Amino acid sequence: MNQAAESVEISGEFRRPRNLAQEIKGSIHDDATASKLGFRGGTVAGSVHMDQFVPALLELYGPDWFRRGTLSLTFKHATVDN
Structure with a gap:
């Protein structure tokens, strides 16, 4: 049995995540430490x-998503401030 998965595209407001942990020296959120590890800058948590x-x-699933939903993500690049 070969069934095509239903494709759903949703979008929301464009956001600019902030790195609120920049001041934690020696962590991957600190620009200097992250740069030494090969990142463009301190990473967003x-x-x-x-x-x-x-x-x-x-918007898509309603409040029941908090009780029964899941979310799995894979990132290709670490996100830096803004």
Whole structure:
């Protein structure tokens, strides 16, 4: 049985996530440390990324998403401030 998956495209407001942990020296969020590890700058925390999806998920699935929904993400590049 070969069934095509339903394709759904949703979009939301353009957002510019902030790196609120820039001042934690020696962490991957600190520009100097992240640069030494090969990143473009201090990385935005993963929890900030997850928050970016909530408005669109609520619009698409409603509040039940908090009880039964899941979210799995793969990033190709680390996000830096703004």
